[in-house]
Amino acid sequence: MTERVAVIGGGLMGHGIAQVFAMAQHPVTVFDADARVLETVRERVRANLAQMDADERVADAIELCDALDAAVADADLVVEAVSESLELKRALFKRISETVAADAILASNTSVISIGEIAQQARDPGRVVGTHFWNPPYLVPLVEVTQGLTTRLETVQRTMALLAQAGKQPVHVKRDVPGFVGNRLQHALWREAIALVAEGVCSADEVDTVVKQSFGLRLPVLGPLENADLIGLDLTLAIHEYVLPHIDSTPAPSPLLRELVERGELGMKTGRGLREWTDREADEVRSRLFEHLVVATKGKR
Numbered sequence: 001m002t003e004r005v006a007v008i009g010g011g012l013m014g015h016g017i018a019q020v021f022a023m024a025q026h027p028v029t030v031f032d033a034d035a036r037v038l039e040t041v042r043e044r045v046r047a048n049l050a051q052m053d054a055d056e057r058v059a060d061a062i063e064l065c066d067a068l069d070a071a072v073a074d075a076d077l078v079v080e081a082v083s084e085s086l087e088l089k090r091a092l093f094k095r096i097s098e099t100v101a102a103d104a105i106l107a108s109n110t111s112v113i114s115i116g117e118i119a120q121q122a123r124d125p126g127r128v129v130g131t132h133f134w135n136p137p138y139l140v141p142l143v144e145v146t147q148g149l150t151t152r153l154e155t156v157q158r159t160m161a162l163l164a165q166a167g168k169q170p171v172h173v174k175r176d177v178p179g180f181v182g183n184r185l186q187h188a189l190w191r192e193a194i195a196l197v198a199e200g201v202c203s204a205d206e207v208d209t210v211v212k213q214s215f216g217l218r219l220p221v222l223g224p225l226e227n228a229d230l231i232g233l234d235l236t237l238a239i240h241e242y243v244l245p246h247i248d249s250t251p252a253p254s255p256l257l258r259e260l261v262e263r264g265e266l267g268m269k270t271g272r273g274l275r276e277w278t279d280r281e282a283d284e285v286r287s288r289l290f291e292h293l294v295v296a297t298k299g300k301r
Contacts, residue, residue, distance in 0.1 A: 003076035004074050005018075005026045005027070005028045005078075005079065006029045006030075006078045007081060008071070008078065008079070009109075010032035010040075010041040013137060014082075016045075016048070016135070016137040016138045017079055017081055020138050020166055022045070023166075023167075028061070028062050029062075029065050029072075029075070030062060030064055030065065031065045031068050031071035035066065039064070046059040048136070068096075075100055077105045077162060078096055078105070079109060080093070080107065081109040084111070086117060089113065089118045091121070093106055093121065097123040097124065097127075105129065106119075106129070108131065110130060111179075112180070114178070115128060115151065115176050119150060119151070125148070125150040129148070129156055130147075131144075131145055131159060132182070139290075139293040141297060143163050143171070144180045144182060145159050146173040147172065147174055147175075148176045191248055191250070192247055197256065198255070208275075260274070268285070
């Protein structure tokens with residue numbers, strides 16, 4: 001049996017998630033409340049496939065639906081990919097849970113919001129699970145499968161099996177903590193990087209160079225805990241005893257970050273953030289990232 005998948009939200013993440021399951025030959029339906037977004041889903045998927053040198057006909061198999069209830073009616077898996085609003089997600093899951101089959105899995109692509117809170121008003125919250133895809137979802141293998149306080153283990157296991165069949169690398173996040181795993185690690189690094197710039201230790205450009213030209217080169221083949229075991233936990237302990245007291249542990253966002261946002265210096269989209277950007281430079285970064293991910297994941301899809 002090939003499971004039917006419904007994706008709610010056809011935006012940046014939603015159309016990519018639909019592409020993942022369509023490429024794995026699952027029947028896929030996409031719903032978006034914005035007709036303009038919905039009507040461009042196939043076009044955007046087709047453009048992704050062209051860049052990947054993949055079969056563009058996959059896009060034609062994605063069914064577009066302008067009615068939520070109809071989109072999810074026959075789904076075995078519903079993946080929500082709407083904006084990060086707890087109220088919106090909670091109301092959506094309540095409605096969907098009253099429409100779909102009793103054994104359908106209800107998944108949220110939230111990157112930070114508690115799965116338990118999202119499931120609070122759903123009928124049978126035991127079938128609500130987190131599926132945090134990373135952008136772009138059709139290239140980045142990882143999906144964090146988060147088990148909420150009321151999520152049944154069977155739901156997690158079924159979800160992970162579906163994702164694995166679709167060519168993804170699912171990881172079971174056993175506790176529903178803010179930011180799950182990946183974003184906690186990523187933003188711990190970002191906090192220290194911003195702090196180094198704010199304290200005048202080095203420039204933003206130099207921070208990025210240090211990461212990309214040192215430990216960043218090892219990360220695809222050597223995770224941080226593998227690295228700790230590789231060098232020895234005795235040495236890791238000695239380093240931590242000396243360094244950790246000096247690493248930024250501020251529980252709030254950096255004042256520098258707040259200042260930049262208040263000035264409207266938001267990064268590439270405004271031409272200035274922690275670094276200055278021309279449109280050409282920003283496009284080059286996006287292209288370089290896409291090409292890197294295509295090469296890095298070739299053969300894994």
